[in-house]
Amino acid sequence: MARYELVKRSVALITLTNPPVNALSSAVRHAMAKSMEQALNDPKVTAVVICGENGRFCGGADIREFAGPLRGPPLVPLLDAIEAGEKPVVAAIEGVALGGGFELALVCHYCIAHFKARLGLPEVTLGILPAAGGTQRLPRLIGIPAALELITTGRHISAQEALKLGIVDQVTEQNACEVAVEFALRAVAKPLSSRRVSMLTTPCPPDLDALLEVVTMEVKKKARGVMAPLACIQAVRAAATMPYSKGIKRESELMATLFNSGQARALQYCFFAQRTAGKWTLPSGAQWNNSKPREIRSAAIIGLGTMGRGIVVSLARAGISVIAVESEKKLLETGKQMVIGMLERDAKRRGVSASLNLLKFTLSLQDLKDVDLVIEAVFEDMALKKRVFQELSKVCRPATLLCTNTSGLDVDALAGVTDRPHLVVGMHFFSPAHVMKLLEVVCGPRSSSETIATAMSLGKRMGKVSVAVGNCPGFVGNRMLKPYLDQATFLLEEGATPEQIDKALEDFGFAMGVFRMSDLAGLDVGWRIRKESGLTGPDVDPKNPPRRRHGRRYCPIPDMVCEQGRFGQKTGRGWYMYDKPGGTNAKPDPLIQNLLEMYRSRYAIQPRNISDKEIIERCLFALANEGFRILEDGIAARPEDIDVIYLFGYGFPRHRGGPMFYASMVGLERVLERLEHYHQAHPDVPHLEPSPLLKKLVACGSPSVQTWREHIKTMHSHL
Numbered sequence: 001m002a003r004y005e006l007v008k009r010s011v012a013l014i015t016l017t018n019p020p021v022n023a024l025s026s027a028v029r030h031a032m033a034k035s036m037e038q039a040l041n042d043p044k045v046t047a048v049v050i051c052g053e054n055g056r057f058c059g060g061a062d063i064r065e066f067a068g069p070l071r072g073p074p075l076v077p078l079l080d081a082i083e084a085g086e087k088p089v090v091a092a093i094e095g096v097a098l099g100g101g102f103e104l105a106l107v108c109h110y111c112i113a114h115f116k117a118r119l120g121l122p123e124v125t126l127g128i129l130p131a132a133g134g135t136q137r138l139p140r141l142i143g144i145p146a147a148l149e150l151i152t153t154g155r156h157i158s159a160q161e162a163l164k165l166g167i168v169d170q171v172t173e174q175n176a177c178e179v180a181v182e183f184a185l186r187a188v189a190k191p192l193s194s195r196r197v198s199m200l201t202t203p204c205p206p207d208l209d210a211l212l213e214v215v216t217m218e219v220k221k222k223a224r225g226v227m228a229p230l231a232c233i234q235a236v237r238a239a240a241t242m243p244y245s246k247g248i249k250r251e252s253e254l255m256a257t258l259f260n261s262g263q264a265r266a267l268q269y270c271f272f273a274q275r276t277a278g279k280w281t282l283p284s285g286a287q288w289n290n291s292k293p294r295e296i297r298s299a300a301i302i303g304l305g306t307m308g309r310g311i312v313v314s315l316a317r318a319g320i321s322v323i324a325v326e327s328e329k330k331l332l333e334t335g336k337q338m339v340i341g342m343l344e345r346d347a348k349r350r351g352v353s354a355s356l357n358l359l360k361f362t363l364s365l366q367d368l369k370d371v372d373l374v375i376e377a378v379f380e381d382m383a384l385k386k387r388v389f390q391e392l393s394k395v396c397r398p399a400t401l402l403c404t405n406t407s408g409l410d411v412d413a414l415a416g417v418t419d420r421p422h423l424v425v426g427m428h429f430f431s432p433a434h435v436m437k438l439l440e441v442v443c444g445p446r447s448s449s450e451t452i453a454t455a456m457s458l459g460k461r462m463g464k465v466s467v468a469v470g471n472c473p474g475f476v477g478n479r480m481l482k483p484y485l486d487q488a489t490f491l492l493e494e495g496a497t498p499e500q501i502d503k504a505l506e507d508f509g510f511a512m513g514v515f516r517m518s519d520l521a522g523l524d525v526g527w528r529i530r531k532e533s534g535l536t537g538p539d540v541d542p543k544n545p546p547r548r549r550h551g552r553r554y555c556p557i558p559d560m561v562c563e564q565g566r567f568g569q570k571t572g573r574g575w576y577m578y579d580k581p582g583g584t585n586a587k588p589d590p591l592i593q594n595l596l597e598m599y600r601s602r603y604a605i606q607p608r609n610i611s612d613k614e615i616i617e618r619c620l621f622a623l624a625n626e627g628f629r630i631l632e633d634g635i636a637a638r639p640e641d642i643d644v645i646y647l648f649g650y651g652f653p654r655h656r657g658g659p660m661f662y663a664s665m666v667g668l669e670r671v672l673e674r675l676e677h678y679h680q681a682h683p684d685v686p687h688l689e690p691s692p693l694l695k696k697l698v699a700c701g702s703p704s705v706q707t708w709r710e711h712i713k714t715m716h717s718h719l
């Protein structure tokens with residue numbers, strides 16, 4: 001857990017050895033305490049160097065230990081003792097120094113960093129704060145404004161930035177450990193008092209209160225309802241106004257409050273869920289660590305609409321040659337100009353050169369005969385997609401993978417028209433595809449494990465969080481969206497307004513309520529799908545009762561909004577009104593209010609006061625209920641996968657953990673009871689009927705979300 005060696009006859013070299021990230025587990029802390037004691041007591045030792053094995057200094061406290069009772073030597077006294085020691089201690093940072101790892105570096109008297117190292121205090125992203133003196137030492141070292149920015153955002157910084165800020169003493173391109181040993185030898189006998197950061201006075205701006213107020217406002221705006229950044233600000237205030245001995249107590253009090261909060265549990269769950277999601281597994285036994293992906297050097301995109309353009313940019317950014325295909329010259333030229341502009345802006349922002357040389361634009365599918373992989377991103381029309389896949393089958397070499405970016409159509413039906421169904425897979429990107437991190441990899445029943453491995457690995461290469469899902473209408477994300485949207489519109493019928501529903505959801509933590517989100521996405525898309533599926537438009541049987549379809553409740557209000565040409569932001573009118581087409585400032589629209597009133601009176605609906613609690617329960621429990629059905633159907637392998645999809649694709653607030661984790665935090669028994677209650681009140685809404693899996697989990701004593709999988713093992717999987 002920590003190796004102790006004497007090097008150059010007088011330097012104690014302590015190496016943290018806890019792969020993969022040398023986290024400060026209780027065993028590591030124990031070994032470090034022992035090693036430090038040995039170094040400080042050995043008269044041969046004149047200086048100490050601390051480094052991490054395998055080119056990684058330290059990834060911080062062992063987050064897994066937070067779930068159980070705290071054991072082993074506490075970190076704060078251990079770090080205080082390192083700083084107070086009379087022998088110089090040098091941190092040799094390679095790879096990462098994060099969280100407790102950064103705090104360890106802060107107590108060392110000197111810091112050497114490799115030029116590729118990254119440092120940061122990401123605790124805030126885990127719902128806690130840097131509680132091993134980080135909130136007290138960093139402001140003393142680099143001042144309040146810079147420390148506040150790093151601590152409240154959790155941003156990682158490069159070694160070069162750390163040098164500029166005065167956090168590290170030297171950046172090297174050589175082996176940081178060897179440089180640190182030489183540095184340590186030169187530091188022997190130099191006075192250490194000015195190197196003990198906790199003894200420094202925090203440089204305090206004259207307008208401290210005003211500064212803290214501004215940062216508080218910014219934080220509240222950015223992360224509505226999130227506790228950790230606010231606690232970080234309070235801890236930094238303590239560094240400015242209290243001596244270290246008192247400040248560290250304040251830090252610990254604030255940590256205790258956060259540590260025991262549901263938000264910390266949710267955010268730590270998200271950290272592990274994101275990593276779990278990459279570890280896909282199929283019932284056949286094929287999985288992430290036994291299926292080799294193919295190497296993808298070249299790809300083609302069919303269709304240069306919004307999605308296609310974003311996918312081209314993502315591929316080119318990942319260093320893959322891309323051929324982009326359009327059906328008409330004008331569309332090709334427009335798409336080309338937009339892609340080039342997007343890539344140039346992106347490169348400028350990242351300070352790199354745009355990879356335009358990787359791009360080729362063409363009108364001919366014949367140009368795709370040698371590519372490794374094709375992603376079809378044409379209009380969401382099955383007949384059109386089938387034609388494209390048939391054509392690709394003829395044109396592409398037999399080994400080319402054929403992927404579809406459909407957001408919900410049957411991937412297997414597309415595979416069926418090709419000569420290589422095992423090489424067909426869904427790659428469902430989210431709009432805008434070069435920005436959104438989520439990728440649903442849709443496994444058809446005939447997709448081979450190599451095909452799935454390749455799509456997952458390509459997603460990772462593009463910087464996406466990829467989740468393997470089964471093939472059903474809407475897959476995971478969009479299938480779950482339906483009951484959520486339905487509840488929102490039913491609530492409108494019953495007396496709520498779009499702004500009331502949006503506010504309740506935004507207060508819950510969503511960046512945008514459902515109606516603002518729909519206005520942004522465009523209302524015409526859903527309208528077209530509803531028309532195609534016979535729910536609205538001329539194909540609906542006139543004998544059908546207006547508020548019922550296929551024997552269940554149906555709300556035609558979204559169709560009525562579209563019939564007025566209100567398609568959302570792009571037309572300047574939707575559920576809200578905007579200053580102009582393309583405007584983003586949503587204002588309540590009296591015309592929508594009138595429409596709702598007329599609608600209710602036409603159908604003799606007596607509007608009632610609807611509480612925010614009901615809005616949240618009906619929208620979110622219906623969402624989670626569909627998630628349970630998806631688990632039952634084997635469309636998602638684990639609740640973590642569903643949560644990751646909602647966190648990265650649908651703006652579900654991270655501090656709530658995702659719909660499935662949220663349901664577990666509310667209590668499955670309570671979710672079941674509320675769904676039963678609402679289903680009784682609305683028996684014509686099948687989505688409110690509690691799923692058998694939810695009932696089963698409650699009957700099993702509501703086990704923790706991480707163990708639900710054990711209860712669905714026997715069911716049929718579509719993965």
Ligand SMILES: CC(C)(COP(=O)(O)OP(=O)(O)OC[C@H]1O[C@@H](n2cnc3c(N)ncnc32)[C@H](O)[C@@H]1OP(=O)(O)O)[C@@H](O)C(=O)NCCC(=O)NCCSC(=O)C[C@@H](O)CCCCCCCCCCCCC(=O)O
Binds near residue numbers: 061132255260272276
């Ligand atoms: C380090 C990374 C950047 C590496 O990224 P990479 O992509 O290379 O790899 P992965 O992310 O896939 O990770 C590989 C593997 O490692 C696991 N892992 C990573 N980091 C940790 C970790 N810190 N702990 C445990 N496990 C970790 C990861 O899960 C993967 O495992 P798998 O099985 O899936 O292969 C990247 O991993 C990264 O960013 N890591 C997290 C870095 C981080 O956030 N660090 C901060 C940790 S929190 C911390 O350090 C807190 C400190 O301030 C110390 C606080 C001390 C106080 C302690 C408690 C006091 C409580 C008081 C309250 C009591 C009150 C009361 O009840 O009375």
